[in-house]
Amino acid sequence: MPSNIEIASSFIEGAPPGELADVVTDIKALTSDGAEIIPSLAPAFEKYNEAQLATVKLPGSSEEVIVSAYNKLEDGRYYDVESQTSFAFDHITQACPPRNSPNGGFCYLDKSLLRSLSTHAEEHYQSCSYGVYPTENDTAVAIVLVANKYSPNNFWNGRYRAIYTLPASLPATLTGKIHINVHYYEDGNVSLNTTKPISISIPAGSSADAVIKRIATAERGQQEQLSDAFTRLSEGAFKGLRRQLPVTRQKVEWEKVGGYRLGQDISGGKGR
Known part of the structure; x- marks a missing residue:
């Protein structure tokens, strides 16, 4: 136990x-x-x-x-x-x-990536933190971004995380994951947890700006996929969960349900 x-x-x-x-x-x-x-x-x-x-x-x-x-x-x-x-x-x-x-001996690889990432973050994310760090043995660099949006007065909070690894020698494949977590908890609990793997080919001789632009394209694609998924849910599954109106086409007044003559008032029929 x-x-x-x-x-x-x-x-x-x-x-x-x-x-x-x-x-x-x-x-x-x-x-x-x-x-x-x-x-x-x-x-x-x-x-x-x-x-x-x-x-x-x-x-x-x-x-x-x-x-x-x-x-x-x-x-x-x-x-x-x-x-x-x-x-x-x-x-x-x-x-x-x-x-x-x-600095306690932390070897920083490429400030140009940090500058390009800064421009990308300021353009696409409201209030975020980011960094570019060398990985173990300086064989690659980690590109990290996180954006938080908290609204507890409205019963929701959210976090966006993007973590990528770029090998130090090009050409190479940039790999990573985008994580999105949103929690809505008014009168219940609804949580969105999604992770999307990212794999991007980076040609030899690519500049820092070119690398970040490819990341931006991948992130935009992920946002578009989420938007399409929400649209399908709204028009399909969520719509099917909605309570149908009774034959009278009037909403049921649930606080008065004890006074209804079930099968007559709700259906609009007349009492015998």
Whole structure:
């Protein structure tokens, strides 16, 4: 039987975008250990934050920086490509202590990709964070982008994540995945979780702009596919779920249902 820590960890790792604090509150209320269980869940918090591309504002900065496995340093700190500094990150509170350090030996490959990615992000995404990081042994580069949109007052939150790997030597095939997670929870729970694999051929001699343009084309195609899928659902499956009007063509007043003479009032028939 799973332990409380294993069960609570699964809750942490499955938290919807923007709702980690709510999940933590529920864990404290539901477990016999209360708040004392939270420090034991540190590995789950770290796994969640890195997988979800958590973002944090560094002290003295207005921009949010990505926390991921791609910009993680050997000492457990993370690297910011813009300021070229490393920073600590508290995975439980999702906060950054007020102290940065100079570049701790993190080798940055190609600033031209970062500039092109910045232009792409500003043009297509409202409020997002991004980064370009070398992978192990500098054999490839990871291109990472995350955009969050939270609207808890309207009972929905969403997150868009795109992660690509580009080999350092061209020609090559850029591979990656686009993840979209939206949670709507007014009077119920509706969740969209979709992942689309990406594979793009990058010819030899391609510039950074050319690489990012091919990524933009793939992302646009994914958005168009989602739009088409929603249209088909609206015109097909969702329409079939709608309650049909009775013969009278009038909506049933459910608060008065106890007073209906079933089979007569609803059907419009006359009493005998």
